[in-house]
Amino acid sequence: MDEKQPPIIIIGAGLAGVEAANQITKFGIRAVLYEMRPRRKTAAHKTSGLAELVCSNSLKSASMENASGILKEEMRCLGSLVIEAAEASRVPAGKALAVDREIFSDYITQKIQGNGLIDLRREEVTKIPEDGIVIVATGPLTSDALCAEISSLTESEYLYFYDAISPIIDADTIDRSKTFRGSRYDREDSGDGDYLNCPLSQDQYYELVDDLIHGEKVETKEFEKAIYFQSCMPVEVMCERGRETLRFGPLKPVGLVDPRTGKIPFAVLQLRTENTEETMYNMVGFQTKLKYPQQRAVFRKVPGLERVEFLRYGSVHRNTYIDSPRLLEKDLSLKSRPSVFFAGQITGVEGYVESAATGIVCGINASRKALGLVPAPAPRETSIGSLLEYISVPGKTGFQPMNINFGLFPKVEGRMGKEKKRGIIAQRAIESIRAYEPF
Ligand SMILES: Cc1cc2nc3c(=O)[nH]c(=O)nc-3n(C[C@H](O)[C@H](O)[C@H](O)COP(=O)(O)OP(=O)(O)OC[C@H]3O[C@@H](n4cnc5c(N)ncnc54)[C@H](O)[C@@H]3O)c2cc1C
Structure with missing residues (x-):
């Protein structure tokens, strides 16, 4: 480590900030x-832990x-702290990588606190420092003062949209005599039975849809225009688009046979465990802006949830x-100011993993700049390179945040099936990330 090398400043110790810090120290640079938590809270974070989900x-x-999955594998190749923590805190969830959120955040907090090159300061930053290299990683809930600073630095109005979060319920209060276990695409490797399923009859389904449409909602303020990100759309907004929409979305019954009837129910609400002890369950895909008493009344009509206790409302x-x-x-x-990253x-990526991935490449590039090296953008064939391409190539009107998806990767030419194309994309991405040498 070069003592004379000034530290890189990172604002925000969420998923992106911790990854950036971790990468910077691999270059022997201090961070x-x-x-700002716990001194200053956000509307969604509940703890003082770093990288809180x-x-x-x-x-x-x-x-x-x-x-x-490809994105995670690339991150693993680059020594991702978030993936390391996720593997150390994994809970059963079929083919998904789900974690115990407390163990996950504790793991990262300890790693960061134990890293001698990282100086963690619990303070809100309201001005972007003039000197040195700075990384802004303050997330979707950036504090107001810093928002104003970024707004003036980028000479722009903020863009915004709404995300909605799903309720979490107490496992002990679920009536298991009415639910059944199973994953939608049950295969031997799919973690059969990881979900608890609440079957709905036709009448129960349409009653739920009506309740969601007519239930009292938290109002959208007049000066705010509701722009929902597609994959986080509240269930009631989905219902307004059509009474069948939920049956083809989060309440899709496909592949879920109720062992008591031997039939596929009309609709199914799935519950996924939140922690290793399986004391909490998340209502999968049930983001909502219904008022809290309405959520209690409406969701308790779902079979199995009649007496359920809500640990967190949507x-x-x-x-x-x-x-x-x-x-x-x-x-x-x-x-306009190349020392600020x-x-x-x-940056307009969407999702925990995508956010963390940009933290990795940002940490690498900020370090390279500090050392006087040329940037090392991730190869275009990789999922990380594809995300960076999406967020950095000008000419888009109405720029919208994006999750990683196959549509972002460079095209595979030739006539062949979807599966084959995706296989080629995955292979090409992994080969490219292995050949990438940013350190
Ligand atoms: C309510 C909500 C629900 C979401 N649900 C999901 C989901 O289910 N799945 C998913 O994949 N993604 C979800 N996202 C989107 C996104 O993936 C997460 O927000 C993710 O945590 C973003 O990572 P980040 O590092 O950019 O920001 P964050 O993880 O939010 O980290 C930013 C950090 O900066 C701190 N900070 C803010 N301002 C300042 C300041 N001025 N000075 C110092 N520190 C500051 C914050 O306290 C925070 O710790 C959700 C977002 C929100 C807001």
């Missing part, structure tokens, strides 16, 4: 990592047949992100 405990698919939150295609280079530095959800 000062600012985190604020909603679902799932980091999505771990399968290489899925774009999210809710809605505002999300903020910058217009990255206009503002950022592919190494995630600001075009952005990482995480604030």
Whole structure:
């Protein structure tokens, strides 16, 4: 380590910030990592732990047949702290990588606190420091003062949309005589039985849809326009799009045979465990902005949930992100001020894993800049490179946040089936990330 090398400042110790800090230290550079919690809270975080997962405990698919699985494998190749922590705190969830959120966050907090090159400071940053290299990783719930600073630095109004989070219920209060275990695509390797399923009859399904449509909701403020991100759309908004929408979405019964009747129910609400002790269950895909008493009344009509206790109600939150295609280079530095980098959800990627992945490449590129080296953008064939391409290539109107998906990767030419194409994409991505030498 070069004592004279100034530390890199990171603002925000969420999923992106901790990854950036971890990568910086691999270059032998010191990092000062600012985190405003617990002194200043956000609308969604509940603890003072680093890299807190604020909603679902799932980091999505771990399968290489899925774009999210490819992303995780690439991150593993780059020495991701988030993937390491996820593996140390994994809970059963079929093919998904789901974690015990407390163990996950504790693991990361301890690693960061135990790293001699990282100076963790529990303070809110309201101004972006003028000197040195700075990484802004303050996430979708960036504090107001810093929002104003970023707004003026980027000469832009904030863009925003709404995410909604699903309720969590107490496992002991579920009536198991009415539910059954099973995964939608039961195969031997799928973690058969990881979900608890609540079967709904036709009448129960339409009553639920009506309740969701007519139930009292938390109002959207007049100056705010409701723009929902597709994969986090509240269930009641889905219902407004059509009475069958839920049956083809989160309440899809396909592949779930109720052992008591030997039949596939009309609709199924799935519950997924939140922790290793299986004391909490998440209502899968049931993000909502219904008012709390309404949630209690409506969801208790679902078979098996009649007496359920809610540990956390569903809710809605505002999300903020910058217009990255206009503002950022592919190494995630600001075009107008190259010593300032952005990482995480604030860049317009969407999701825990995507946010963490940008933290890794941002940490690498900020370190390279500190050492006077040229940037090392992730190869285009990789999922990380594809995400960076999406957020940094100008010319998009109405820039919207994006999860990793197969549509972002470079095309595979030639006529062949979807599975085969995806196999080639996965193989190409992994070969490229292995050949990538940023250190
Ligand atoms: C309510 C909610 C639910 C979500 N649900 C999901 C989900 O289920 N699945 C999913 O994949 N993604 C979800 N997301 C999206 C996203 O993946 C997460 O927000 C993710 O944590 C983003 O990572 P990040 O590192 O960019 O930000 P964060 O993890 O939020 O980290 C940013 C950190 O910066 C700190 N901070 C903010 N301002 C300052 C400041 N001025 N000074 C110092 N520190 C500051 C915050 O306290 C926080 O710890 C959700 C987002 C929200 C807000």
